[in-house]
Structures are given as structure tokens and as C-alpha cells.
Amino acid sequence: MIDVALLIFFSVMAYRVTSAVSRERPVLVEFNQSKTLGVTALLFPLGPIATLFLLSRSPILSLIAGLACYLPSMIIARRMIQALERKGTDRVHGAISVASQAFGTSLVGLLYSIGTFLFVVIVGAYFLSADA
Secondary structure, three states: OHHHHHHHHHHHHHHHHHHHHHHOHHHHHHOOOOOOHHHHHHHOOHHHHHHHHHOOOOHHHHHHHHHHHHHHHHHHHHHHHHHHHHHOOHHHHHHHHHHHHHHHHHHHHHHHHHHHHHHHHHHHHHHHHHHO
16 A cells, blocks of 8 residues: 555656756756756656565565666765755756755655565564574
């Protein structure tokens, strides 16, 4: 059930970040920043989907897929925030806000992926030790 709620949350955030990046495109071009954040944000909804389908096969594959969905956006957003904060102009506040949203969403996705992985491994270890 939580996977469905997170799928909806990540879908909404992917739309918000993608549309905001396209809205802030002139500022990003002016300050020579990459617009790939909008593209990598489209991977957000794939995290819960990958977890649902890959967790039963292998928790490691599920973790790798989760990291692949959220880590690129987190890295790009962090670099964008650092670069735009150094500019020191008021025009970058909207772009910093977009990058902050993407960073926060990526952080939530990474915590979800790692938390799910740890839960499955700990529960699996418990049941293996209970059988012995």
C-alpha cells in the first residue's frame, strides 16, 4: 500500500520538477547550468515500481535499481544548488527552489530504497535464524 502512495508522490514530484525546470530554463541557460535535472526527475516514479517487481527476485537488484532512480537527480541537484548559490543574484531563487525540491525528493527515494532493502534483509535473516 505504501508503494502505491509513494508512486503517486514521486509521480507528482517528477511532474513538478520537470515543469519547473522548463520554466526556469532561461535562468539555467544564462548561468550555464545543465537542464538534465528535468530528465532525471522522470526516473522518480520508477523507484517504487522497481522495488515492487525486483524485491521478490533479489533485494540487491532492488537496491541497485532504487539507487539508479534517485542518485543521479540528487547529484545533479546538489551541484546545481552549489553553483547557483555562488552567483549571488535574485534571479536564481526559482532555480534553487527547483533543485532543492529535486534534492529532497531524491533523498526521500534513497531512504525508501535503502530502508526497504534493510527491512527485507533483517526480516529474512530473522526467519532464517528462527528456522535453525
